[in-house]
Amino acid sequence: MKQAKTVRLALKAIGMNKMRTFLMMLGIIIGITTLTVIVSVGKGASAKVMKSIQNFGANAVLIFAGGGKVMGPPDEKVNTLTLEDSQAILQEVKGIRSMDTALIRVGRTVKYEDNNTNTVIYGGTTNYGDAWEWPVESGDYFTEEDMGSMARVAVLGKTVVRELYGDADPIGTNIRIENVNFKVVGVLGPRGTSPMGMDMDSRIIVPYTTAARRVFNTPYVSLIRIAAADPNQVEKIESDVAALLTDRHRIQAGFPEDFRVRGASSVSKMAKGMMGTLNLFLGLVSLISLAVGGLVVMNIMLISVGERVKEIGLRRALGARKQDVRSQFLIESSLITVMGGLIGVVVGLVVSVLLPIMSKGKMAALPSWEPFVLGFVFSAMVGILAGIHPATKAAEMDPVVALKG
Amino acid sequence: MIELKDITKTYRKNGGMEVNVLQGVSLRIEKGEYVAIMAPSGMGKSTLMNIIGCLDRPSTGEYRLDGIEVEKMDDDSLSSVRNKKIGFVFQSFHLLPRTTALENVQLPLIYSTDETDMDARAGAALDEVGLGDRMHHVPGELSGGQQQRVAIARSLVNDPSILLADEPTGNLDTASSTEVMSIFDKLHKDGRTIIMVTHSDEIAQRAGRVIKMRDGRIVSDDRRAA
Ligand SMILES: Nc1ncnc2c1ncn2[C@@H]1O[C@H](COP(=O)(O)OP(=O)(O)O)[C@@H](O)[C@H]1O
Ligand SMILES: [Mg+2]
Numbered sequence: 001m002k003q004a005k006t007v008r009l010a011l012k013a014i015g016m017n018k019m020r021t022f023l024m025m026l027g028i029i030i031g032i033t034t035l036t037v038i039v040s041v042g043k044g045a046s047a048k049v050m051k052s053i054q055n056f057g058a059n060a061v062l063i064f065a066g067g068g069k070v071m072g073p074p075d076e077k078v079n080t081l082t083l084e085d086s087q088a089i090l091q092e093v094k095g096i097r098s099m100d101t102a103l104i105r106v107g108r109t110v111k112y113e114d115n116n117t118n119t120v121i122y123g124g125t126t127n128y129g130d131a132w133e134w135p136v137e138s139g140d141y142f143t144e145e146d147m148g149s150m151a152r153v154a155v156l157g158k159t160v161v162r163e164l165y166g167d168a169d170p171i172g173t174n175i176r177i178e179n180v181n182f183k184v185v186g187v188l189g190p191r192g193t194s195p196m197g198m199d200m201d202s203r204i205i206v207p208y209t210t211a212a213r214r215v216f217n218t219p220y221v222s223l224i225r226i227a228a229a230d231p232n233q234v235e236k237i238e239s240d241v242a243a244l245l246t247d248r249h250r251i252q253a254g255f256p257e258d259f260r261v262r263g264a265s266s267v268s269k270m271a272k273g274m275m276g277t278l279n280l281f282l283g284l285v286s287l288i289s290l291a292v293g294g295l296v297v298m299n300i301m302l303i304s305v306g307e308r309v310k311e312i313g314l315r316r317a318l319g320a321r322k323q324d325v326r327s328q329f330l331i332e333s334s335l336i337t338v339m340g341g342l343i344g345v346v347v348g349l350v351v352s353v354l355l356p357i358m359s360k361g362k363m364a365a366l367p368s369w370e371p372f373v374l375g376f377v378f379s380a381m382v383g384i385l386a387g388i389h390p391a392t393k394a395a396e397m398d399p400v401v402a403l404k405g
Numbered sequence: 406m407i408e409l410k411d412i413t414k415t416y417r418k419n420g421g422m423e424v425n426v427l428q429g430v431s432l433r434i435e436k437g438e439y440v441a442i443m444a445p446s447g448m449g450k451s452t453l454m455n456i457i458g459c460l461d462r463p464s465t466g467e468y469r470l471d472g473i474e475v476e477k478m479d480d481d482s483l484s485s486v487r488n489k490k491i492g493f494v495f496q497s498f499h500l501l502p503r504t505t506a507l508e509n510v511q512l513p514l515i516y517s518t519d520e521t522d523m524d525a526r527a528g529a530a531l532d533e534v535g536l537g538d539r540m541h542h543v544p545g546e547l548s549g550g551q552q553q554r555v556a557i558a559r560s561l562v563n564d565p566s567i568l569l570a571d572e573p574t575g576n577l578d579t580a581s582s583t584e585v586m587s588i589f590d591k592l593h594k595d596g597r598t599i600i601m602v603t604h605s606d607e608i609a610q611r612a613g614r615v616i617k618m619r620d621g622r623i624v625s626d627d628r629r630a631a
Contacts, residue, residue: 005515005523009508016503314499317460318559319488319516321481400461403499 010332013304024300024333025340027293028379032341034286035378036348036371038279041355044364045278053268055192055200057133059097059231061238063089063224063245064260076105080258081221085248089224093240095233096226100124100131103211104222110204111176112164119160120203121177123211128155131225139171139186142207150209155186159202175204178215182206234263290378293340294386301333301390312394313402322395329391334383341379345371407434407457407567407598412466413621414452426452427463428621436566439593440600441609444618450602451571453618457600458491458569459483488516492560494570498552500544500559506531507540510559517563530558534588550581557588568592570601574608586611 014021066078086101103123110119128134129141142153154175161170170184182204191200212219226241228234242261249258305312312325320328352365414427426449434440444450455461456468459475460483468475470486478486487493500509510527514520531537534554544552553573560568570589574582586608593599601612609615617625 005511009515012504310499311501314501315512315516316484317458317487317493317499318513319484319563321484321516323481324484324516400455403460403495 006328006331007335010328010335013332014336017304020300020304021336024293024297024336025343027289027296028337028340028382029293029344029347031286031289031293031382032344032371032375032379033348033351034282034289035374036345037351037355037365038282038286039371039374040348040352040365040367041282041363042279043366043368044352044356047366048364049268049272052193053264055194056264056267057227058264059228059234060132061226061228061234061241061261061263063226063241064262065220065222065258067257067260076222078258079218079220080249081224083219083221085245086221086224088248089226089241089244092244093226093237095229095237097229098127098130098227100127100225101208101221102223102225103208103216103218103220105211105216108178110160110164112170112173115164117160117163119157121211121215122203122205123208123216124205125208128205131227133227134191135189136186137189138169139184141186141205147207147209150214151207152180152182152210152214153185153206154182155188155205156184157188157201157203157205158190159199160204161187177204177206180215231264235265238263238266290382293337294382297333297337297383297386298389301329301387302393304332305329305390305394308394309397309402310405312397313399313404316397316399317403326391326395329394330384330387333387333390334380337379337383337386338376341375342372344379345375348375406436406469406471407432408467408469409433409457410467412453412456412463412468414449414456414461415464426621427456429466430618430621430623432616432623432626434598434600436598437593437596438598438614439589439612440598440614440616441612442600442602442616442618443604443606443609448618449621450618454569454571454600454602457567458493459486460493484516488513489563490565490567492563492565492568494553494556494560494568494573496572496575498544498549498556498576500552500555502545503543505541505543506536506547506555506558509544509555510562512559513563519563527558527562530562531555533561534558548581549577550584553577553581553585554588557585557592561592565597567598567600570599572602572604574603574605582608 063081065081083101086099090096090099101124105121107118108121109116126141126144126147129136136155137158139155141155142151145151146153154177156170164170164175170187173184175182175184188201188205194200206215226237228237238261242257245259245261246257251257315325315328348371349367352367355363355365409430409432412427412430413425416424416426418424430453442450442453452461456463459470459478462476470490475483475486501512507524507527510530511523514523514526528537528540531540534557536551536554536558539547539551539555544555547555553576568589573589574585577585589599589601590611599612601608603609614626614628616623
């Protein structure tokens with residue numbers, strides 16, 4: 001009852017100068033809005049990362065030809081990975097359930113009747129479906145026989161089907177890849193985006209032998225994909241493969257590798273690193289706004305205390321203890337910041353909902369209830385910290401002097 | 406009962422010069438007395454009222470309020486004494502602006518231990534000063550006399566035994582003064598101790614006892630039959 005009265009009086013004081021109250025809230029609103037967006041974007045991004053790691057495969061290890069780059073499609077000009085390397089890995093590294101060896105070319109023109117599109121040509125083995133854990137949706141993969149005879153058969157990803165055929169059934173039709181005729185024998189199930197944001201459904205799988213000899217005329221390997229028997233062995237396989245290839249390629253200690261080994265753990269590490277930079281920046285913005293907001297609140301509260309000296313003296317004369325005066329001003333400052341904080345959470349959640357729409361899906365954000373808790377705690381903290389000095393100043397006034405104004 | 410013994414109050418001015426506002430005031434006021442304090446401006450009347458009201462502490466001397474030594478009380482206890490035993494009425498009313506009469510009168514209740522029926526008690530205090538129908542008016546909507554009556558209601562709401570009024574009619578016209586003074590007469594009849602600072606002989610005559618001060622000392626203390 002008494003507390004309710006104190007809060008009501010504080011609300012009244014707040015309501016008396018709306019412009020000033022808004023100024024006091026502004027920094028807090030910005031700070032908490034940013035904080036809310038951080039949380040939502042963080043949640044959205046980690047959901048996205050989780051999804052793409054799932055797409056990558058929790059038990060997958062990828063070996064790329066060429067060193068340097070963190071991630072990304074294999075480089076066409078590097079000829080550092082060979083079929084012998086892939087054989088050696090299969091023989092010497094333990095814990096491999098399945099392995100696919102591939103020659104890959106990106107951005108190649110593919111034609112079906114009058115339609116054409118650019119896509120990834122993936123010359124793989126009959127292990128593709130198993131190593132990628134990627135079943136066909138219709139038709140079938142090519143066979144060992146096709147591999148032996150360098151058959152011109154192709155399995156299409158969903159994006160390729162959509163772009164060349166629309167809703168029509170591609171099985172049994174003929175397409176031209178780099179001016180070589182291929183017969184479509186299967187369609188891959190949908191897979192989504194890679195951790196790097198690439199459309200994994202934009203690819204055509206053909207036999208390695210056909211790609212190497214009939215289309216691209218090169219004996220090298222761009223990518224080896226391993227599916228580990230046990231996801232816990234992934235890191236062990238990564239280091240074993242790296243050690244083996246370092247040895248086979250005679251790379252001296254301290255010299256750069258001419259291959260890249262990437263497992264699910266390094267993928268998630270990289271994705272988190274990218275997120276971390278963004279969060280660090282937004283976190284800094286939030287922190288600075290809250291600090292500036294706090295300083296504004298403190299200064300305006302000091303002005304307010306100065307203007308209300310007589311009121312303070314009166315309250316003391318009527319029986320208010322120092323701590324009553326102190327808590328009155330603390331309640332006032334934290335009510336203002338908490339209201340600002342709640343506005344900030346709401347604005348932040350609206351931004352979080354709009355962000356994915358405005359960025360056409362490039363930015364993910366996941367609204368949640370956590371910002372309400374964080375926003376409340378942070379804004380209340382700022383309100384109390386900013387209020388301490390003005391409230392103490394008010395409480396410690398000599399009541400006689402204060403009454404005179 | 407109020408007992409002051411050799412009370413002095415010394416202020417140090419900004420320049421470091423000392424001003425002896427009270428230079429040994431001894432005074433005893435019984436429960437239920439109506440006392441007028443008279444002295445020219447700057448002679449320490451308000452300082453004495455603030456000491457009696459436990460809002461200020463004397464530099465030296467002893468003050469017993471209902472037998473309790475006030476010098477020995479800490480700040481929180483003094484606040485509690487002001488809340489329960491003392492009602493202040495000021496020359497300039499000191500009402501919170503843009504706050505209704507009812508809420509102004511409730512102010513002492515917020516700091517009281519008895520939190521029951523805040524609206525009813527504040528309403529009753531306003532009735533007592535004849536402003537029961539002005540409860541929801543803010544000070545800006547009230548005349549000076551009405552504002553001072555709200556302030557008197559505020560001083561009464563916690564049912565204190567002592568009322569300290571420092572020139573309560575100083576800002577009022579004659580008609581309003583008469584109204585306010587008749588309220589004090591009634592409160593005195595109800596048994597409250599009233600100590601009032603005034604410049605007006607006419608007003609002082611309503612009191613049963615007139616104390617005159619000069620240069621920080623009491624120069625005369627006349628009791629007469631009321
Ligand atoms: N806080 C203070 N600091 C310094 N001087 C003060 C203070 N309060 C009052 N005085 C001085 O004490 C004297 C008495 O003041 P006051 O008690 O208000 O007189 P009165 O009420 O009789 O007019 C005045 O000269 C005033 O200037
Ligand atoms: Mg005075």
